[in-house]
Amino acid sequence: MTHLGYLLVGWGTTLAVGGLYAAALLRRGRRLSARVPVERRRWMTADES
Amino acid sequence: MQEINHTGSRTTRLLGAAVILGLVVLFFLGWFVAPEDDEQQDAVRMIFVHVPSAIFTYVAFMTTAIGSAMWLLRRSVWWDTLAAAAAEVGVLFCGLTLFTGAIWGRPTWNTYWDWGDVRLVTTLILFLMMIGYLSVRSLGGPETATATRAAIVGVLAAGIMPIVNRSVEWWENNTLHQKSSLTDGNLEDMTLFTLVVGLVVWGLFFWWAVLHRFRIAWLERELRSTDLDRALEERRAEGEPEGEKV
Numbered sequence: 001m002t003h004l005g006y007l008l009v010g011w012g013t014t015l016a017v018g019g020l021y022a023a024a025l026l027r028r029g030r031r032l033s034a035r036v037p038v039e040r041r042r043w044m045t046a047d048e049s
Numbered sequence: 050m051q052e053i054n055h056t057g058s059r060t061t062r063l064l065g066a067a068v069i070l071g072l073v074v075l076f077f078l079g080w081f082v083a084p085e086d087d088e089q090q091d092a093v094r095m096i097f098v099h100v101p102s103a104i105f106t107y108v109a110f111m112t113t114a115i116g117s118a119m120w121l122l123r124r125s126v127w128w129d130t131l132a133a134a135a136a137e138v139g140v141l142f143c144g145l146t147l148f149t150g151a152i153w154g155r156p157t158w159n160t161y162w163d164w165g166d167v168r169l170v171t172t173l174i175l176f177l178m179m180i181g182y183l184s185v186r187s188l189g190g191p192e193t194a195t196a197t198r199a200a201i202v203g204v205l206a207a208g209i210m211p212i213v214n215r216s217v218e219w220w221e222n223n224t225l226h227q228k229s230s231l232t233d234g235n236l237e238d239m240t241l242f243t244l245v246v247g248l249v250v251w252g253l254f255f256w257w258a259v260l261h262r263f264r265i266a267w268l269e270r271e272l273r274s275t276d277l278d279r280a281l282e283e284r285r286a287e288g289e290p291e292g293e294k295v
Contacts, residue, residue, distance in 0.1 A: 002090040003156045007080075010152040014098045014145050015072070018254065021141055025261040029056030032268040040271040
């Protein structure tokens with residue numbers, strides 16, 4: 001395969017950055033929801049758990 | 050009500066699972082099935098991450114522009130929150146577009162960057178404007194004023210998007226960038242199919258990320274409101290005579 005180094009850097013960075021951002025969103029959401037009263041988490045209903 | 054300590058829901062879990070599955074399929078198609086290009090050889094495989102990132106940059110910033118306009122017109126908190134969520138995800142995609150474009154440019158144009166290239170420079174300006182949007186939001190101060198200032202930046206940034214998008218047509222002699230990969234009809238069938246798969250996967254990830262980011266922003270707003278309510282109650286309690294305190 002030609003240009004393998006460029007492809008690895010381009011694809012690798014994209015997947016790594018996307019994955020890290022997704023993990024950061026999930027972590028931030030967990031931390032915040034623990035601090036907000038249950039009745040104020042409007043979209044989270046028991047049947048969606 | 051059951052206590053749920055996360056921003057997930059059935060919808061986001063389905064989207065997340067589809068993204069992971071889609072990425073596996075995209076990787077397989079993009080690296081092993083799609084043919085190499087006559088001119089670019091295997092460097093063409095960068096198209097499957099670069100073009101979806103670019104297209105969902107537009108989708109994200111258009112969402113921000115619409116949300117910003119709705120805030121300015123109707124003072125809708127829901128739209129303002131959506132605008133902010135889409136802006137952050139859009140900055141991520143725009144950064145990836147610039148990065149993967151530079152990496153792709155080296156083997157195809159023999160350079161990572163060209164300051165004279167209209168598409169590259171206008172995309173960078175758009176990226177910096179949206180970083181400005183996020184910076185305005187993080188400055189603090191009264192929520193209404195912050196949202197209004199950010200919304201003005203969000204709407205202004207939308208104005209540059211047609212220039213970014215059409216730059217390869219309007220200044221075709223002043224850009225290294227090729228014309229639209231999707232519409233110029235030069236792609237092999239399998240390359241085009243894989244690109245469409247990439248667009249679907251990026252679209253699913255975009256909405257997954259926007260949903261989570263929206264809920265985080267909503268929680269932040271609720272938390273500020275809860276803290277304010279608590280502070281007001283404490284102030285009221287301090288002001289009451291000893292005998293009347295509950």
